[in-house]
Amino acid sequence: MDALVARVGAVRAVAPSAGAASTVGHSPKRMLFLDLVLSVFRLNGLLVAEGDAMTEDLGLTSARWKVIGVVALSTAGLTVPGIARVLGQSRQAVQRITDVMAQDGLITYEPNPKHKRSVLVLLTDEGKSAYHALREVQDPWAIRNTEDIPIEELETSLRLVRRLIQRLDK
Amino acid sequence: MDALVARVGAVRAVAPSAGAASTVGHSPKRMLFLDLVLSVFRLNGLLVAEGDAMTEDLGLTSARWKVIGVVALSTAGLTVPGIARVLGQSRQAVQRITDVMAQDGLITYEPNPKHKRSVLVLLTDEGKSAYHALREVQDPWAIRNTEDIPIEELETSLRLVRRLIQRLDK
DNA sequence: CCGATGATGACAGCATGCTGACATCATCAA
DNA sequence: TTGATGATGTCAGCATGCTGTCATCATCGG
Structure with a gap:
């Protein structure tokens, strides 16, 4: 909670006269x-903003490169609800994004041999080059942001985040 | 990237025939x-959903208890742009939330001795009891989700997240 | 004292997420 | 085969975030 208190404190200079924070009764772990x-809320917002800024030249948005990234990892396409399950979002939200992306020529809907109604989402050539362009800005960005961070810390943090996800996702 | 590949793989059972993922060229750190x-995207969504579900009986939403939590940590109130700076959101977004919360009687706008236009946001008695009710569900939830997690992992993860925030927030 | 600069309030438009609801299609067990 | 159950497509409404814009107020340096 120190960081939050510090941030509130820092704001005091602008919006003045805030007193001591009342964090009494909190155990350290809590x-x-x-x-x-x-902090995850905060980081999420910053990552979305960063991703949007980083890919705006490519005509992408955070919602779009999430979809592109997932589809690119599958070689034979995914259904819209399938993408939604991977991203942990509602199928309606994904459907709206993919519909616009299909109009823009980034993806195509192909017949699904295993399911008559639920079509498969595939990257078009344009979508693939968008993915490659995405990788070209995303990879240096990832390197830049991790070069001074020990790999053990990344592993520990990722494991913790995954554990929380698993716990909340049932 | 293993988790994502695993998730895509898991979806194969539903939306079939996806091949091997193409993660060639990625360094482990990347x-x-x-x-x-x-995972942060995913966790963010789950945390918001969890927070909403946890506090819906209190008439709160995730956007509201974020504001309540920040205001409760200051004893003399914060301005709307000040809350926005703490939360890392736009002042317009916070303004809209606080306006509705003021209508609902959770907060009040009080004159700011240091600034004629920018009023201070304070919790009403109703807002304070909402905060205490929030604490009563939030604290057990925090304990429940950390009891089997070593404090060192929490510290490492928090430190990493904060470092990323600091790097992206300039 | 005054003008430049920055912070704030207020409004508009838009993107993205959610849930609800309903019809239709797929799947499976009886 | 058939009926129940679940998955999907589709539309609607709503909450929450962002940016842009403009007028107004605060603050500070000249």
Whole structure:
């Protein structure tokens, strides 16, 4: 909770006269966890903004490169609800994005041999080059942001985040 | 990236015949980082959903208890742009939330001795009891989700997340 | 004191997510 | 075969975030 208190404190200079924070009664673990939750909110917003800024030249948005990334990882296409399950979003939200992306020529809907109604989403050539362009800005960005971070910390954090996901996703 | 590939793989059972994922060319660190980014997206969505479900009996939403939590940590109130800076959101987004919360009687706008136009946001008695009710569900939830997680992992993850925030927030 | 600069309030438009609801198609067990 | 159950497509409504814009107020340097 220290970071939040610090941020509130920092704001005092602008919006003045805030007193001491009332964090009495919080155990250290609880405070750590709640701070982590708030930090995840914050990081999520920053990552979306960063991703949008990084890919706006490619005509992409955060919602779009999430879909492109998932589809690119499958060689034979995914259904719209399938993409939604991977991303943990509603199928309606994904459907709306893919419909626009299909109009823009980034993806195509192909017949699904295993399912008559639920078509498969595939990348068009344009979509593939968008993915490659995405990789070309995403990879240096990933390297830049991890070069001074020990791999063990990345592994620990990822494991923790995954554990939380698994716990909340049932 | 393993988790994403695994998720795509798991979806194969539903939306069939996806081949091997093409993760060639990714260094381990890059893959870890990109997987962490995607996992943060996922966790963010789950945390918002969980928070909404947890507080719907209190008439709160995720956007509202974020505001309540921040205001409760200051004893003399914060301005709307100040809350926005703490949460890392736009002042317009916060303004809209606080306007509705003021109508609902959770907060009040009080004159700011340091600034004639920018009023201070304070919790009403109703807002304070909402915060206490929030704490009563939030604290057990935090304990439940951390009891089997070593405090060192929480600290490492929080430190990493904060470092990323600091790097992206400039 | 005054003008430049920045912060704020207020409104508009848009993107993205959610849920609900309903019809239709797929699948499986009786 | 048939009926129940689940998955999907589709449309609607709503919540929440962002940016842009403009007028107004605060603050500070000249």
